[in-house]
Amino acid sequence: MAFEFIVEALLARKQDKLWRKRHSLSPGVGPLIEVDGQHFLNFSSNDYLGFASSQTVAQAWVDGLSEYGSGSGASPLVTGFTQAHLELEAHLAKALKRDRVLLFNSGFAANQAICQALFARNNNCGADLIIADKLIHASFVDGAQSCQATFKRFKHNDTHHLNDIMARASASSNILIATEGVFSMDGDQAPVAELAHIAQDHNAWLMVDDAHGFGVLGNSGLGVVEQHNLSQNQVPVLMATFGKAIGTAGAFVAGSEQLIDYLINFGRHYIYSTSMPAAQAHATLSSIKANENPQKRRLLQTRIAQFKHLADKANIPLMASDTAIQPVIVGNAERALSISEKLKQLGIWATAIRYPTVPKGTDRLRVTLSAMHEEQDISALVDALQIAISQTPK
Known part of the structure; x- marks a missing residue:
């Protein structure tokens, strides 16, 4: 049979906890997204300044x-x-x-x-x-x-x-x-x-x-x-x-x-x-x-600084980033998926990024911050990360 490798490749992806699937999102407000009838604070978007939902x-x-x-x-x-x-x-x-x-x-x-x-x-x-x-x-x-x-x-x-x-x-x-x-x-x-x-x-x-x-x-x-x-x-x-x-x-x-x-x-x-x-x-x-008006960019920098400060207080290890991309390394694909799922249970959407997108052993949660996030959103993210990480065995 032609292209038999397809079945084998898909099976291997599932066994290695590297299976990819899509999620259909419904329109949300600000940093909120709706997936399958549930609402989440979205920390996986590259819409760093909120222009994708800007009325302008x-x-x-x-x-x-x-x-x-x-x-x-x-x-x-x-x-x-x-x-x-x-x-x-x-x-x-x-x-x-x-x-x-x-x-x-x-x-x-x-x-x-x-x-x-x-x-x-x-x-x-x-x-x-x-x-x-x-x-x-x-x-x-x-x-x-x-x-x-x-x-x-x-x-x-x-x-x-x-x-x-x-x-x-x-x-x-x-x-x-x-x-x-x-x-x-x-x-x-x-x-x-x-x-x-x-x-x-x-x-x-x-x-x-x-x-x-x-x-x-x-x-x-x-x-x-x-x-x-x-x-x-x-x-x-x-x-x-x-x-x-x-x-x-x-x-x-x-x-x-x-x-x-x-x-x-x-x-x-x-x-x-x-x-x-x-x-x-x-x-x-x-x-x-x-975007020539710096207001949104300044607000984003405030949220980045707030997240890094709270994560440090909570002993959440971060990489050396001063940008809106704040990866939390967890080490393997299965644990990254587990933490991501626990975060969803707490109302946080933070996608697990796994090999081959990142090198083996550096599987992570790719947290992205936005000027749309409020101060309490950042606090909720850090609290949820602390709970999800502590409840997921290494």
Whole structure:
């Protein structure tokens, strides 16, 4: 029988406590979600600032739908590129101090497009090199593994290891160093300024995937390049998404005039995909402009500090993160699932993240905080974590 491995693979996933399943959510209010008729405080959303449920952004969607309709109708190179897309790209390019910006339907598509276009099989790039942080997102890993360049990894945030790899690299190669700005599972930040210095020393390009930093970090919420005042020369390739702190969907790549023109002409994920709806682009720009007011970002930082303080008092071990992503390592998949289920019984939704999403032995609860959370919500989370952890054997 064809594809017999499917049954075996699914059985193994269940036996190893790594089974994945979906939950259908009903509309909630603020940080509350409803699942199967029960209500939970949601600590698993990437909507860090609450823009996904913002009336301002919702009205921008309505306005965009009224003006542009519900879809785009074609790829950007046919008839799918509208004034709304152009305005969003132009605003981002000016704010980020980049030559140009190009919109994508997802961060996954953008990361793949970068790898596959810069290291296309017909470019004779067998001697070229992609060097990525060990914990970079799966979308970039898949993109890097699907092209002709040699793909290497450096230890997480270990610039000494990166320097060792660079010292052995051919000076004539095209080299792309890649990292996340804020790491999606650990919540820590990359030493982007130091990485930029290493890249320039070796005539390489640095690419930053700032999916979890964009919207949250920096004086205007423009992410790690604003936070560290990094120029286009220092970070030639910047990718970020709108589906986290911005509260809509899609992604962008920012860089030089030549890079964007190259992606328009050779980025298959851009050329052959239907464009994001213009209404989405319109709502995204509205959200980015609303985020220029620092109120939500300041409130998020207050909630992060409160959670870390209360968790420390409760002897709940946290990782070294100052961002909205606050992982609680529990060590194995079965215990992570058990704690997550106990939290649900206490009205808390905090998803268990297991191998292969994270390395073996680092299974965890990935707690994410939002500006929507109230002070009492954070207190309830810490109390519930203390109970659930203490009642779950190691």
